[in-house]
Structure formats: C-alpha cells, structure tokens
Amino acid sequence: xxxxxxxxxxxxxxxxxxxxxxxxxxxxxxxxxxxxxxxxxxxxxxxxxxxxxxxxxxxxxxxxxxxxxxxxxxxxxxxxxxxxxxxxxxxxxxxxxxxxxxxxxxxxxxxxxxxxxxxxxxxxxxxxxxxxxxxxxxxxxxxxxxxxxxxxxxxxxxxxxxxxxxxxxxxxxxxxxxxxxxxxxxxxxxxxxxxxxxxxxxxxxxxxxxxxxxxxxxxxxxxxxxxxxxxxxxxxxxxxxxxxxxxxxxxxxxxxxxxxxxxxxxxxxxxxxxxxxxxxxxxxxxxxxxxxxxxxxxxxxxxxxxxxxxxxxxxxxxxxxxxxxxxxxxxxxxxxxxxxxxxxxxxxxxxxxxxxxxxxxxxxxxxxxxxxxxxxxxxxxxxxxxxxxxxxxxxx
Ligand SMILES: *Cc1c(COP(=O)(O)O)cnc(C)c1O
Numbered sequence: 001x002x003x004x005x006x007x008x009x010x011x012x013x014x015x016x017x018x019x020x021x022x023x024x025x026x027x028x029x030x031x032x033x034x035x036x037x038x039x040x041x042x043x044x045x046x047x048x049x050x051x052x053x054x055x056x057x058x059x060x061x062x063x064x065x066x067x068x069x070x071x072x073x074x075x076x077x078x079x080x081x082x083x084x085x086x087x088x089x090x091x092x093x094x095x096x097x098x099x100x101x102x103x104x105x106x107x108x109x110x111x112x113x114x115x116x117x118x119x120x121x122x123x124x125x126x127x128x129x130x131x132x133x134x135x136x137x138x139x140x141x142x143x144x145x146x147x148x149x150x151x152x153x154x155x156x157x158x159x160x161x162x163x164x165x166x167x168x169x170x171x172x173x174x175x176x177x178x179x180x181x182x183x184x185x186x187x188x189x190x191x192x193x194x195x196x197x198x199x200x201x202x203x204x205x206x207x208x209x210x211x212x213x214x215x216x217x218x219x220x221x222x223x224x225x226x227x228x229x230x231x232x233x234x235x236x237x238x239x240x241x242x243x244x245x246x247x248x249x250x251x252x253x254x255x256x257x258x259x260x261x262x263x264x265x266x267x268x269x270x271x272x273x274x275x276x277x278x279x280x281x282x283x284x285x286x287x288x289x290x291x292x293x294x295x296x297x298x299x300x301x302x303x304x305x306x307x308x309x310x311x312x313x314x315x316x317x318x319x320x321x322x323x324x325x326x327x328x329x330x331x332x333x334x335x336x337x338x339x340x341x342x343x344x345x346x347x348x349x350x351x352x353x354x355x356x357x358x359x360x361x362x363x364x365x366x367x368x369x370x371x372x373x374x375x376x377x378x379x380x381x382x383x384x385x386x387x388x389x390x391x392x393x394x395x396x
Contacts, residue, residue: 006348007327008356010143010173010302012195012202013346019199022255023248030247036239042250043236045257046206049175049197049265050190052182055208058232059253061246062205064172064193068094070207070227071168071189072135077221078102080134083124083165085110085117088142089332094170095137101222106133112142112334113290115297116149122157125165135166135188141174144332145291146304146341148178155185166213172196175206176260177272177301177345188213194249196301198256199346203249269300274387275344275353276300281383282357282376286364291339301345304331306338311369313340319363326359350384 006014028034043057050057060066076082082103086092087110098105108120116138125133136158141148151169158167166188171180175190176197182190187210194204209217209229217229225231231242260268280298283290283305291304307313314337317330329341342356357376364371 005324005326006352006355008342008344008359009327009329010196010341010343010345011193013197013199013343014348014352015199015201016259016347018259019252019256023201023252025248025251028247030241030245033239035245035247038247038251038254039236039239039245042254042257045254045261047208049257049260050180050182050208051184051265052208055182055190055210056214056229056233058207058209058229059245059250060205060207060227060232061203061244061249062193062227063195063202064170064191064205065093065097066227067172067191067193067205067207068097068170070205070224070229071191071213072098072101072103073220073222073224073227074209074229075166075189075213075216075220076101076103076134077219079104081106081132082135082137083121083133084108084137085121087114087116087145087147088112088139089144089334090142090170090172091137091139092333094139098137111293112145113147113293113297115147116154118150118153118157121154122160125157125161125163128161128163131164133163133165135168137168137170139170140180141171141178141299141301143173143299143302143341144304145335145339146299146302147292147297148174148299149297151185151187152181155187159186166216173299173301173345176256177268178299179265179269182208182210186210194253197260197345198253199259200249200252200256203246204253206253272300272345274384275348275350276303277387278350278353278380278383279303279342279344279357281379282360285375285379286361286371291335302329302341302343304335304339304341307340307364308369311367312337315367316340316360316363319367320359323366324359324362326356328356328360350380350388354380354384
C-alpha cells in the first residue's frame with residue numbers, strides 16, 4: 001500500500017493532514033468542562049454546514065448506517081407506514097433496515113441510474129388522505145449509481161399534498177460536498193457520517209433533527225437505547241454524553257467544519273462540481289457512459305462508469321489496487337460487474353483528480369479495453385485549464 005496515492009473511493013475519503021492531527025489528541029476526560037469546548041463547536045459547525053439555524057445536532061460513535069437507525073427508532077413505531085424509493089444499493093439498505101424494524105414500507109421501484117421519482121411520491125402522498133404515511137425516505141446522493149436527487153422537489157410533493165409525514169434525508173455522500181439546505185428544504189432528519197464530506201476517519205454518525213422530528217420522539221415506540229436522542233440531549237445539556245464519546249473525532253469534526261466554512265460552502269460545492277465535470281469529460285473522451293441517466297442527476301461526488309457488455313468492471317478495481325496502489329469503487333447490487341466508480345469528494349484538487357483519471361486509463365488499457373492512453377486525461381486537462389481561474393478564486 002502506497003500512502004502517497006489519494007484514494008478514489010466514495011468514502012472513506014482522503015484525510016487532510018490538519019484533520020489527522022486534530023483527531024490525534026491526548027486523553028480528555030469527557031466529564032470535565034474541557035469536553036464542552038470540543039462538543040459544542042462541533043455541533044455548531046455541523047449545523048452551519050447543513051445550512052440550518054435550528055437543527056438539533058446529535059453525534060454518535062457509529063457510522064452513517066447508525067444514523068439511519070437513529071432516525072427511524074427515535075421517531076417511529078412498529079407498523080408505521082414509510083414511503084421510499086429503491087434506486088440503488090444505499091436506498092435498498094435503508095429500506096431493508098425499515099423492514100427489520102417492523103416498519104411497513106411502500107417501495108417505489110425505480111430504475112438504477114434515475115433519481116427519486118418525485119411525481120410518484122406526489123401521487124402517493126396525495127392519495128394518502130388519511131395520512132397513514134409517517135415518514136418519507138430520500139437518498140440525496142445514491143453512491144452506488146452516482147445519482148443525485150432533488151430534495152426540494154420531494155418537499156414540494158409533501159407540501160403540495162398537504163401531508164404531515166416526516167422527511168428523512170440520507171446525505172451521507174452529499175453533505176459537506178454538495179449543496180444541502182436543511183432549513184430551506186424543511187428536512188426533518190438529515191443523516192451523514194464522518195468519513196465522506198467531512199474528510200475524517202470513519203467513526204461518527206451525524207444527524208440533524210428538526211423541531212417536528214424532536215416532537216415525534218415523544219410518541220415513537222421503536223426500542224432504542226444507544227441511539228436514544230432524548231438521552232443524548234440530556235447529556236448535551238450538561239456538556240456530556242450518556243456514554244463515552246469519541247473525543248478525538250469530535251475535535252476533528254469541529255476542525256473539519258472550520259475548514260469547510262473557511263473555504264466557503266459555495267466554493268466547496270463549486271470545487272466538487274468542477275472536479276466532477278473534469279471526470280465526466282474524461283468518461284466521454286473514453287467513449288463510455290455514466291450509470292446516471294441524464295445531466296440533471298449527475299452526482300458531483302461519485303461517478304459510476306459503465307464498461308462495455310461482457311467486460312467485468314470489477315477487474316478494473318482489483319487491477320488498480322494490485323498494480324498501481326490506487327483505490328476505485330466497484331459496482332454494488334444490480335450494477336455489480338457493470339460499473340466501476342471514481343469517488344471524487346472530500347479533500348481533492350483538480351491535479352489530484354488527474355492522477356485518478358490517468359490510473360483508470362492505464363487499468364482499462366492493461367485489461368484490453370479500447371482506450372487511448374491520455375485521452376481522458378487530456379479532456380479533463382482542457383476542462384481544468386479552461387476553468388482554472390475559478391479554481392484560483394476558490395483558493396483566494
Ligand atoms: C456510505 C453511505 C452510507 C453508509 O454509511 P456507513 O458510514 O458506511 O455506515 C449510507 N448512505 C450513503 C448514501 C452512503 O454513501
């Protein structure tokens with residue numbers, strides 16, 4: 001393993017040196033007043049990254065998956081009806097979790113590569129005049145397919161039907177990298193983890209609750225102990241936890257928020273968009289296509305690239321790891337073997353991205369695909385050159 005190479009997986013992402021150092025602190029007694037100086041700035045920073053003024057931020061020693069579980073178990077009761085779409089592996093796994101908790105999920109099957117079917121959501125919500133649906137699930141960025149969805153449109157579908165269901169958004173691979181508007185979209189619960197947009201090691205589930213979601217915790221009957229937000233809120237009131245917090249990661253998280261807010265959220269989003277556009281320029285120069293069906297759903301954090309029929313895309317991932325010490329993502333579920341994924345989120349520059357594009361080219365050529373070395377790199381170079389003034393503005 002060569003630690004000089006950036007990773008091109010959609011999480012965990014590359015960890016900036018300053019964040020590695022921020023996580024590496026001597027033991028802090030989490031029952032001392034010093035702990036509050038780490039906890040509260042981290043929660044305030046996350047709230048700002050979510051573009052919220054009022055969200056209650058809870059941070060668990062866990063991962064994004066634990067964040068899903070916190071969302072469900074704190075607000076719902078067995079048998080509650082949930083509306084969800086399955087358009088990739090992550091939305092599938094969230095639905096699976098609902099089923100295991102005895103929730104009653106109405107699943108809208110959606111072709112992988114498409115965004116959330118907001119028109120179907122609108123019809124279903126309108127037809128639910130007795131308001132049996134208690135929560136709507138929305139995966140903002142489907143990491144398996146490289147597809148982003150329109151959360152504002154999901155909110156519109158709810159409001160258009162005058163429907164009181166809670167809106168839960170999986171923002172694990174979007175928050176901190178792509179525009180996310182907790183307050184404006186009236187999100188009830190946002191879920192993420194530490195190891196994607198926040199550029200930290202894995203180990204934290206990070207969730208934001210609206211006032212309405214907090215109110216739902218009073219009536220929710222699903223069992224919860226570790227993920228109980230009422231216990232957590234009581235702890236926070238005393239600058240403490242109901243158990244032992246990951247103090248180093250929390251310190252890293254407040255530093256990560258300072259980095260993102262210091263760069264400026266709009267600049268962070270513009271950088272991710274520019275980097276992604278360069279990757280997409282390379283993909284078309286290769287004569288390949290994305291799994292994402294149209295530009296309006298292209299993700300700025302991960303590209304799932306279809307390889308020719310009969311070719312096992314997973315071979316690219318194995319070959320890159322073995323021969324070049326570079327990590328790409330494989331296909332998951334329905335698209336296993338059909339796509340490979342270039343993750344392009346977190347601590348990344350145009351120039352770092354060129355190395356990933358160059359490596360993908362070497363792998364595809366090695367494995368016999370009809371790829372001209374340098375073709376994708378040149379397309380991305382042209383794009384980054386043409387947009388370099390924007391890059392310099394971001395840095396300034
Ligand atoms: C990574 C990811 C998850 C799972 O998060 P873990 O931290 O691995 O538990 C969930 N949803 C999306 C969209 C993701 O990208």
